Structures are given as C-alpha cells and as structure tokens.
Amino acid sequence: MSDQPAPYGGVPSASTDQPSSAPARKKVRIPHLREMKQRGEKWAMLTAYDMYTAATFDEAGIPVLLVGDSASNNVYGNETSLPVTVDELIPLTRAVARSAKHALVVADLPFGSYQASPEQAFHTAVRFMKEAGAHCVKLEGGAEMAPQIELLTRGGVPVMAHIGFTPQSEHNLGGYRIQGRGAGAEKLLADAKAVEAAGAFAVVMEMVPGDVAAEVTAELAIPTIGIGAGAGCDAQVLVWQDMLGLRTGRLPRFVKQYADLHGVMVEAARAYAADVAAGTFPGPEHTF
Numbered sequence: 604m605s606d607q608p609a610p611y612g613g614v615p616s617a618s619t620d621q622p623s624s625a626p627a628r629k630k631v632r633i634p635h636l637r638e639m640k641q642r643g644e645k646w647a648m649l650t651a652y653d654m655y656t657a658a659t660f661d662e663a664g665i666p667v668l669l670v671g672d673s674a675s676n677n678v679y680g681n682e683t684s685l686p687v688t689v690d691e692l693i694p695l696t697r698a699v700a701r702s703a704k705h706a707l708v709v710a711d712l713p714f715g716s717y718q719a720s721p722e723q724a725f726h727t728a729v730r731f732m733k734e735a736g737a738h739c740v741k742l743e744g745g746a747e748m749a750p751q752i753e754l755l756t757r758g759g760v761p762v763m764a765h766i767g768f769t770p771q772s773e774h775n776l777g778g779y780r781i782q783g784r785g786a787g788a789e790k791l792l793a794d795a796k797a798v799e800a801a802g803a804f805a806v807v808m809e810m811v812p813g814d815v816a817a818e819v820t821a822e823l824a825i826p827t828i829g830i831g832a833g834a835g836c837d838a839q840v841l842v843w844q845d846m847l848g849l850r851t852g853r854l855p856r857f858v859k860q861y862a863d864l865h866g867v868m869v870e871a872a873r874a875y876a877a878d879v880a881a882g883t884f885p886g887p888e889h890t891f
Contacts, residue, residue, distance in 0.1 A: 631666045631707040633739065633761055633804045640826045640837045648709075648828055648840040652678050652695045656843055657702040668703055669741065669840060670696040672711040672771070677844050684770045685714045689727060693735045700736035709763055710737035714771040717742050721754035728760045741807070743769035745794025749801040756802030764798035767791060767832065768810035781831075783811040788818075795819045795827075807840065808832040810857075831857035 629635075639646055648667040651657040652674045660668060674695055675687035689712075696710045710731040717724035724742065731737040739761035742748060752762045767782040783791040791811060798806055805826045808816050813833020820827040820835050829836030841858060844850045848863040878884035 628664075628705050630705050633707065636667070636707075636805060636826050636838075637824070640824075646838045648838055649846065650674075650677070650840075650842045650844075651699045651703070654698045654702040657699040657706075657708075658704075660843070661703040661706045664705075666706055667709060667838070667840075668699055668706045669709045670699050670711060670737070671741075671842065672713045673842050675713075677842060677850070687713050689713060689716050689730060693730065696731055696735035696737050700738070708736070708738045710735060710740050712740050712742045717751055718744075721750045724751040725754050725758055725760070728755050728762075729758075732760060739763060739804070741765055743771050745790075746797035749797050752798055752801035752803050762801075762803045763805045763807065763828075764803040765807040765809065766794045766798065767808045767816075770809075781810045781812065783808075783815045788812075788815045791815060792819055792822060795823055799823050799825050805838075808836065831855060 636646070646666050648669055649660050649665050650671045650673055651660055651668040652670060657668055670692060672684040672687050672692065674692060675681040675684045678695065679687060679691065681687065692711065692713060696708070700708045712724065712727055712731070716727040728740045731740055740755070741763040742751060743765040744751075745764075745766045748764070752764065755762050768780065791808075792815075795806055795808075803825060805828060806823070807828045807830065808819065809829075810831040811819075811829075811833075813835055816827065816829055816832035817835025820837060826837040828838040828840050830840050842850075845854060845858045846861055848860040849865050849868075851865050854860070875884070
C-alpha cells in the first residue's frame with residue numbers, strides 16, 4: 604500500500620506502488636498548526652513574494668507561506684526592511700494568496716503601520732485581509748504589542764507574533780544582535796507568554812539561543828517558529844532567496860542553502876546570450 608500524504612500539506616513519502624485513493628491535501632488552517640504541535644510534528648515556513656514561488660512551494664507541500672517585509676531587501680532592493688510600505692506589500696500578498704491553493708498565507712505588517720495604536724494595527728491588517736486575501740498577519744514585538752494582538756484577534760484577524768531579534772527595531776537593538784542571553788531569557792519567555800495570552804496563534808523567534816528557544820517552546824501551547832533559534836522550535840522559517848541560493852555573498856549562520864539558483868541562472872543567461880550572438884537562437888523550431 605502506498606504511503607498516505609501528510610494531512611495538512613506535507614510531502615508524502617516516495618513509493619513505487621500505484622497511486623492510492625487517499626483524499627486530496629487539505630487547505631492548511633490555523634487549528635491544524637496547533638494540532639501538529641500537539642502531535643510533535645515539525646513543519647516548514649518559507650517566504651514568497653510572487654505567483655511562481657508561491658505555487659511552487661505550495662506544490663512542494665510547504666504549509667505556511669510568509670509574504671515578509673523582507674521583500675524590502677529581496678524584491679525592492681533596499682538595505683533593510685524599514686523602507687517597504689503597505690502599498691508595496693499588498694500586491695505581492697495578493698499574488699501569493701491567489702496562487703497558493705493549500706498553504707496558509709501570512710502577511711507581514713511593515714514598519715510604522717501598526718506600532719502607533721491597536722486601531723492603526725487593525726486598519727492596516729484589514730487592508731491585507733480585504734485587498735490582498737491574506738489569511739492572517741504577522742507583527743513584531745512582545746508584551747508591548749499585546750493590545751494590538753488583542754484587538755486584531757477580537758476583530759477576526761489571526762496574528763502571528765515575532766519576538767527575539769525584531770528587524771524593524773534593529774536601530775533600537777543596536778544592530779543584528781542575538782537576543783535572549785542571560786537575563787534576557789526571562790524577558791523573552793515573558794514576551795512569548797504575553798503574546799500567547801493576547802491571542803497570537805504562533806510566534807516567530809529570531810536569533811535566540813537554542814536552549815532558550817526550546818524552553819519557550821515547551822512552555823507555550825501555540826507553535827513556535829525559529830529562524831536562528833535552534834532545532835527545539837516547532838517549525839522553521841527561511842527567506843527563500845537565501846534557502847535556494849539566489850542571494851550571494853555572506854549569509855547568516857542560520858541559513859542552509861539547498862540549491863544554487865544564482866549559478867544556474869547565470870549559466871543559463873550566458874548560454875542564451877551566446878546562442879543569440881551565434882545566430883543559433885531562434886532556430887527553425889522557434890520560428891513561425
């Protein structure tokens with residue numbers, strides 16, 4: 604008998620048997636993520652900013668796609684995530700939401716669009732839900748963001764929280780620094796419990812010592828998603844251009860590259876240019 608597919612978008616194991624009559628993959632819903640935590644099943648999240656990456660990762664069985672404010676760096680060419688705007692992220696989110704048939708689509712709230720008040724956060728989140736088709740939103744911050752999380756969840760907007768190193772606060776934090784060391788571990792745990800109590804359905808922990816992240820994960824009923832936070836989290840997230848090797852240069856320690864798309868694209872572009880220069884493209888088979 605062939606292996607059954609994972610229930611909420613996972614990739615089934617390879618089998619040489621004939622295809623089974625197993626039910627089609629379900630659309631991933633927020634309760635499924637908590638159920639996976641309860642069963643001890645780990646899952647992956649990737650960023651996506653356009654229809655092709657969204658559809659490809661969805662086909663691969665990635666259960667959660669994040670339209671991150673990291674688009675600021677990886678789409679729009681900024682040095683940090685700070686400059687990207689709501690109006691720039693909404694079209695990207697719309698493309699991903701239209702293209703992902705199974706994955707849960709998370710929209711990042713960019714810097715300056717939610718910190719001023721819970722009401723500001725709610726109005727921004729509603730735009731992502733109504734105009735872009737996001738299933739939920741993500742915002743950065745711990746206990747200080749509890750009022751925003753409470754209002755959003757009360758108003759029907761699911762919230763993924765983000766604690767530890769929060770890129771939108773890099774200037775306040777003194778740059779890209781590990782969070783949660785020493786006495787900071789207590790604050791990290793307090794922040795995690797505060798966002799859970801406020802209604803967050805999951806929490807990202809970025810650049811946090813692995814033992815601290817594992818302790819937080821054990822303390823929470825909601826899933827934790829690590830990025831530079833060790834293997835003790837319930838899930839992991841990476842920026843897709845990092846994971847697939849489209850980005851070059853120095854990479855964060857927590858990145859593992861699973862392909863060299865930069866190399867593949869450079870080689871292909873050179874081959875195309877050479878064919879054009881030699882007059883071998885287009886050939887008769889490419890000509891009407």
